[in-house]
Amino acid sequence: MSEIAVRLRDVVAASDAYRQTTARLLGLGVPETTILVHLLHDGPRTPTALARRVGVTPASATAQLDRLELAGHVVRQANPRDRRSVLVTLTPQGRALVSRIFAVFSADVARGTGDADPATVAEVGRILDGVSQELERRAHDDRGMARDLGLHSSNR
Amino acid sequence: MSEIAVRLRDVVAASDAYRQTTARLLGLGVPETTILVHLLHDGPRTPTALARRVGVTPASATAQLDRLELAGHVVRQANPRDRRSVLVTLTPQGRALVSRIFAVFSADVARGTGDADPATVAEVGRILDGVSQELERRAHDDRGMARDLGLHSSNR
DNA sequence: ACTGATATCTCGATGATCGAGTCACAAGCG
DNA sequence: CGCTTGTGACTCGATCATCGAGATATCAGT
Secondary structure, eight states: OHHHHHHHHHHHHHHHHHHHHHHHHHTOOHHHHHHHHHHHHHOSBOHHHHHHHHTSOHHHHHHHHHHHHHTTSEEEEEOTTOTTOEEEEEOHHHHHHHHHHHHHHHHHHHHHHOSOOHHHHHHHHHHHHHHHHHHHHHHTOHHHHHHHTTOOSOOO | OHHHHHHHHHHHHHHHHHHHHHHHHHTOOHHHHHHHHHHHHHOSBOHHHHHHHHTSOHHHHHHHHHHHHHTTSEEEEEOTTOTTOEEEEEOHHHHHHHHHHHHHHHHHHHHHHOSOOHHHHHHHHHHHHHHHHHHHHHHTOHHHHHHHTTOOSOOO
């Protein structure tokens, strides 16, 4: 149980280093690269939604998207459903780039998992899914987190 | 195989949000909190070693350690083995704080794993261990990463 | 002793990020 | 239909963390 937590800590630390290296080699920032990956898997999104996903303010997302757009990786399109908002979509070039990024990551992960049998791999996937959902849920539960961390005062 | 990579992406994304929330509630930055966790599990370390672990320059580590020291979470001690360097160690208060942080994280992870049987959990731990080692190794292999990402130009 | 490498810190400058304010549009109300 | 409230994106000024380079001290090997 705590075994898994320790391993996860190491995986997250390794992922940090991995993402930094990837972003540096591509000449991008880590948040920008994270945005690209989210766009690949989630489809077109508004700047505000991306900002929430990456954990920055919408003001920062504007600047990051400016950089990505200047580099030709994304474009802003009008949102037919809501004329206030903008849909950020990957360009073919951006899609090709992030596909390559994720393919390399997938290959590295597969190399790391070794030769586990498919049933075990499926089980691991199920467990990881539960963990990510729980962590995501907790990350937005300020009240509960503050309580469990032993903080009496509420916000900021 | 790619199944695991997708799950890991979600786990890392959730961890990002989780760490941001934790740091914010504690009145610390994410890098500072990361330093505390590393100190808990790895024992006293030099500023340079911590900087490498967290992925910042030693100059930034100096400022982060200043903040942590000011808050009373760590102290700098002379290194008997090398008088150039400094050993950063947790204060009792800092140790208590980061223990609480990790205990909460562990509980959340355990809640996320659900009621998997011990054998499966052990297998998951083994696989995660392999993945973190592979990612760590790759993160420091600029040459190979650049090649696999399809970049001809070498450095920076 | 000397040389090159390493560790830490300081300092100035750069740059990203944030908060507040602005404008445009949406949705719900009477 | 007007009116009000809420939401989305952007701009701007200011702040703050981070970086690169330099200075100092120490180590290790010749």
